[in-house]
Amino acid sequence: MDSHAVVIGGAGRLGRLIVQKLLDRGERVRVVGRSVQSARRSLPPGAVFYQGDVRDPQALVEPLARSSALIYCVEPGTSDDGPDRPETTLYQGVRHALAAAAVGAHRPHVVLVSQMHATHRAHPLNAYGRVLDWRLAGEDAVRDSGLRYTVVRPAWLTDAPVAGQRVRLEQGDRGFGQVCRQDVAEACVQALYCESAAGVTFEIFNEAGVGSTPWSEAFAALTGDRVPVG
Ligand SMILES: NC(=O)c1ccc[n+]([C@@H]2O[C@H](COP(=O)([O-])OP(=O)(O)OC[C@H]3O[C@@H](n4cnc5c(N)ncnc54)[C@H](OP(=O)(O)O)[C@@H]3O)[C@@H](O)[C@H]2O)c1
Incomplete structure (x- = not known):
């Protein structure tokens, strides 16, 4: 990558795996989150932490300036109203990040x-x-942003990878199941390096089996969100 990657929610359980994988590839990594304590506990050495809340657009300007990659993995609140309603993080926060990026x-x-x-x-x-409505609105904001993007829809997240489980990507939002955070983190990172992951939305599951398809091939088998015009 030419410049740094930013992981918003990077001190979380999925986010910190993404951060580690990017650092392992020699990338420069910035992390945004609200809690300094949680960042101190969770982040590997080498990641640069920016304290910030996605509900505050100003907080995202500095970390996202001149970035090469933005990974957004923020857990929403579930209140019906007030600042912890899902709209604020799943939609408004996404829009703030896109604007800063x-x-x-x-x-x-x-x-x-x-x-x-x-x-x-x-x-x-x-x-x-209305957490699902706001998820979709956030996805639409990304798809309409004009930026290169990938939308990843994990199944229920589990912590530990299970032996004998491989990854399955799907589209159409009809599936149900589980997927471990390690596999989702790998999908997020691979998406940044595979041309075939640009402009796609997919669900990700684990299923019984061995020998996962190489990532570039798995992404290439997906249908793009838009048919190119002209
Ligand atoms: N749990 C599931 O089964 C499941 C299934 C599908 C998708 N997902 C999604 O997958 C993603 C990762 O999940 P996870 O369980 O690994 O998450 P997690 O451990 O709860 O981490 C979420 C991160 O979001 C950050 N965050 C929350 N509100 C924020 C705000 N207003 N501004 C900035 N940062 C904020 C938190 O940091 P601070 O608290 O320090 O701000 C935390 O680091 C989330 O988007 C989650 O909704 C989860």
């Missing part, structure tokens, strides 16, 4: 961590502050 000549690749069921308006989860 699009300043200047650098055009970062954006990887948005969403969730399976983002399109299921009638799902019981949507009773929690």
